Amino acid sequence: MKNIFADLFSKKNRSRTISFLMVTCAYILIEVIMNTVGMSRLFKSLLVPTCCYIILALSLNLVVGISGELSLGHAGFMAIGAFSAVIVSGLTVSSITNDILRLVVSAACGSIISGIFGFIISVPVLKLSGDYLAIVTLAFGQIIKSLITNIYLGFDANGIQMSFVTNTLSLEGGKMLLSGPMGATDTAKISNFTSGFVMILITLFVIYSMINSRHGRAIMSARDNRIAAESIGISITRTKTLAFVVSSILAGMAGALYALNYSTLQPAKFDFNTSILALVYVVFGGLGNINGTIVSTVVLYVLPELLRSLQDYRMLIYAIVLIVVMQMTNSAKIKELMEKLGKKIFKKGEVKE
Amino acid sequence: MKKLLVVLLAMLCVLTLAGCSNGGSGNGGNNEPAGDGTVTVKLGGSGPLSGDAKVYGEAVRNAAQLAVDEINASDSKIKFDFKMEDDEADGEKAVSAYSTLFDWGMQVSLFTVTSGSGAAVAASYDEDGIFAITPSGSSTALVYTDSKNYPGNFQMCFTDPNQGVASADYMAANLADKKIAIIYKSDDVYSAGVYEKFVAEAAAKNLNVVYKDGAFTDDSSTDFSTQLTAAKDAGADLVFLPIYYQPASLILKQAKDMDYAPVFFGVDGMDGILTLEGFDTSLAEGLYLLTPFAADASDEATVHFVKAFQEKYGEVPNQFAADAYDCVYAIKQALENIDYKEGYATNGLCEDLAAQFTSMTFNGVTGENMTWAENGEVSKAPKAVVITNGVYVSAD
Numbered sequence: 001m002k003n004i005f006a007d008l009f010s011k012k013n014r015s016r017t018i019s020f021l022m023v024t025c026a027y028i029l030i031e032v033i034m035n036t037v038g039m040s041r042l043f044k045s046l047l048v049p050t051c052c053y054i055i056l057a058l059s060l061n062l063v064v065g066i067s068g069e070l071s072l073g074h075a076g077f078m079a080i081g082a083f084s085a086v087i088v089s090g091l092t093v094s095s096i097t098n099d100i101l102r103l104v105v106s107a108a109c110g111s112i113i114s115g116i117f118g119f120i121i122s123v124p125v126l127k128l129s130g131d132y133l134a135i136v137t138l139a140f141g142q143i144i145k146s147l148i149t150n151i152y153l154g155f156d157a158n159g160i161q162m163s164f165v166t167n168t169l170s171l172e173g174g175k176m177l178l179s180g181p182m183g184a185t186d187t188a189k190i191s192n193f194t195s196g197f198v199m200i201l202i203t204l205f206v207i208y209s210m211i212n213s214r215h216g217r218a219i220m221s222a223r224d225n226r227i228a229a230e231s232i233g234i235s236i237t238r239t240k241t242l243a244f245v246v247s248s249i250l251a252g253m254a255g256a257l258y259a260l261n262y263s264t265l266q267p268a269k270f271d272f273n274t275s276i277l278a279l280v281y282v283v284f285g286g287l288g289n290i291n292g293t294i295v296s297t298v299v300l301y302v303l304p305e306l307l308r309s310l311q312d313y314r315m316l317i318y319a320i321v322l323i324v325v326m327q328m329t330n331s332a333k334i335k336e337l338m339e340k341l342g343k344k345i346f347k348k349g350e351v352k353e
Numbered sequence: 354m355k356k357l358l359v360v361l362l363a364m365l366c367v368l369t370l371a372g373c374s375n376g377g378s379g380n381g382g383n384n385e386p387a388g389d390g391t392v393t394v395k396l397g398g399s400g401p402l403s404g405d406a407k408v409y410g411e412a413v414r415n416a417a418q419l420a421v422d423e424i425n426a427s428d429s430k431i432k433f434d435f436k437m438e439d440d441e442a443d444g445e446k447a448v449s450a451y452s453t454l455f456d457w458g459m460q461v462s463l464f465t466v467t468s469g470s471g472a473a474v475a476a477s478y479d480e481d482g483i484f485a486i487t488p489s490g491s492s493t494a495l496v497y498t499d500s501k502n503y504p505g506n507f508q509m510c511f512t513d514p515n516q517g518v519a520s521a522d523y524m525a526a527n528l529a530d531k532k533i534a535i536i537y538k539s540d541d542v543y544s545a546g547v548y549e550k551f552v553a554e555a556a557a558k559n560l561n562v563v564y565k566d567g568a569f570t571d572d573s574s575t576d577f578s579t580q581l582t583a584a585k586d587a588g589a590d591l592v593f594l595p596i597y598y599q600p601a602s603l604i605l606k607q608a609k610d611m612d613y614a615p616v617f618f619g620v621d622g623m624d625g626i627l628t629l630e631g632f633d634t635s636l637a638e639g640l641y642l643l644t645p646f647a648a649d650a651s652d653e654a655t656v657h658f659v660k661a662f663q664e665k666y667g668e669v670p671n672q673f674a675a676d677a678y679d680c681v682y683a684i685k686q687a688l689e690n691i692d693y694k695e696g697y698a699t700n701g702l703c704e705d706l707a708a709q710f711t712s713m714t715f716n717g718v719t720g721e722n723m724t725w726a727e728n729g730e731v732s733k734a735p736k737a738v739v740i741t742n743g744v745y746v747s748a749d
Contacts, residue, residue, distance in 0.1 A: 042453045046449065181540045181542050186498045264444060266469055266542065268469070268541070308438060
């Protein structure tokens with residue numbers, strides 16, 4: 001028994017164990033509060049989007065933190081996942097009556113399609129070195145947003161119809177799924193907190209399995225020293241592509257969860273700002289730090305809502321908090337203090353190397 | 354192990370605090386008892402109070418506050434408790450803002466200021482049975498969708514399709530000999546909506562549209578030389594701008610820089626251009642815009658409103674402000690008509706107000722004899738104004 005425990009909290013596994021425990025405990029706690037004391041509408045409405053942003057930030061961390069490449073277009077992948085899921089969900093609304101099953105199917109389709117796009121992009125780009133991926137993903141995010149803004153897609157008894165740039169559809173009693181800049185309207189809301197929780201667990205499982213595998217070590221070695229990694233026979237392109245595609249799949253899943261939580265969704269939502277927001281969460285939580293990413297996402301996403309009582313000063317305070325925390329986490333003295341605290345909290349013998 | 358405990362404890366503290374401190378208040382809202390027969394109604398609303406579109410949100414908030422203050426100071430039996438939340442003109446934030454207001458116990462709402470955020474919460478208002486009338490969310494998605502009508506959602510402003518149609522009709526009647534170019538924002542719900550209907554109606558009225566591909570998006574909303582050059586080359590002497598005033602201000606500037614001086618024609622999103630910081634108002638000279646409200650009108654209601662607004666906020670109210678002001682008074686009128694008082698059954702409030710709105714006529718600063726259709730759209734006459742010497746002057 002003690003051995004299992006020691007193994008779970010060994011240096012190698014500690015982060016993973018804490019991640020899963022933290023997420024599960026938070027989930028149970030929120031469920032308990034929701035079913036006993038009751039929770040305000042505001043907090044209920046924040047649960048699913050928070051889950052989405054956690055998944056998005058984690059997926060981005062895989063690229064930025066673990067693989068060492070900069071992606072500035074993750075909102076694009078999220079958008080692909082989101083609108084694919086909306087379309088799939090809209091098409092199957094009568095054939096799959098079970099909401100959970102439909103969510104799973106939609107999210108799976110969203111993830112896969114997003115993954116395909118991720119693969120298409122990474123194949124030519126990751127062969128290059130330097131900041132090219134950042135430039136291409138930046139453009140990619142914009143292209144995806146513009147494309148979706150111009151798609152009109154609907155279905156009726158005659159099947160799926162689609163037009164581009166101008167709306168030329170004439171549906172006979174069918175339903176519009178995407179209508180240009182209006183995006184998706186009248187979507188059935190089938191995401192819920194539990195599905196968000198499960199998706200976070202899946203994300204964590206995928207990421208940790210990857211980090212602790214041979215591929216993961218190859219990815220990190222390619223990040224830390226490209227030449228040394230190549231010299232021992234690691235294919236840089238292959239490892240980076242792997243990380244990038246997995247990341248885009250996860251981002252697509254986040255998008256699917258997000259889209260199916262709102263009755264309307266506009267493509268303009270997935271702009272450059274959303275990509276940067278995800279990057280802020282990652283940088284804030286620490287590059288490559290999974291637990292940090294989760295905590296920072298929750299804090300940074302919920303904070304502006306908690307500050308609502310400050311009215312006009314809300315965004316000002318939010319910005320100040322951002323700057324202060326960035327400064328603090330960067331200061332050597334405070335880091336030292338945190339380390340000391342960490343040492344005190346941990347029993348020295350049990351888990352320290 | 355201890356660290357784990359600490360993490361857990363910390364989370365417990367944060368979550369219970371967060372959950373409980375707000376948990377108690379979400380009870381739908383009760384009428385506050387007051388001895389003198391007055392009743393206080395909790396009036397909510399959300400709009401952009403930060404970010405690009407904040408001029409609209411602030412105009413609505415100020416005007417609604419003005420109306421609420423006036424009503425509360427009067428001998429009216431109906432009093433309002435007004436609260437406006439920031440939604441950054443974003444659907445996701447609008448849901449949070451709505452939830453915050455719901456927790457606060459909102460009974461009647463000014464809905465949202467912008468279309469995009471309104472579309473995101475329209476279904477929520479319907480599900481929770483809260484009566485809502487938007488001053489300026491002009492998309493039809495706020496009041497109905499293809500498959501269903503939201504019976505408790507109403508609009509004080511024109512819908513996008515109606516604005517497009519009305520603009521084309523006005524041009525056909527008054528500016529029929531002009532060659533028309535259109536510059537619009539293709540990724541914006543509002544702009545694309547107006548554009549689509551305008552083009553259809555312009556074709557029906559045989560207007561001479563010489564250039565209609567002047568689309569731009571959020572990412573290309575700083576340089577309009579391509580569209581302006583194309584419009585100029587096509588020989589257009591009227592440029593229709595169904596867009597918000599911020600890009601429009603740049604278009605006016607850039608047109609002047611290239612010595613291109615057509616007649617510019619905007620719709621209600623153009624309203625606010627004169628109060629834009631750092632904007633040279635002489636550029637807007639001769640600009641037409643279609644709006645239900647002209648601050649220079651001489652009827653008693655408008656004169657009173659403009660004067661009160663100027664005294665309180667130091668600027669001339671725009672159309673958004675006027676619509677918001679009307680919303681509050683229309684709600685008050687409906688509440689009085691149904692004889693709303695203490696102990697009124699909260700459950701039926703939305704239906705009763707909706708029934709009132711579809712049957713009553715309302716006179717406000719944005720029009721006389723306004724009526725509402727079952728689907729929530731308003732029926733009132735648009736006015737065209739021209740900017741002359743830095744102020745709106747009625748065009749007819």
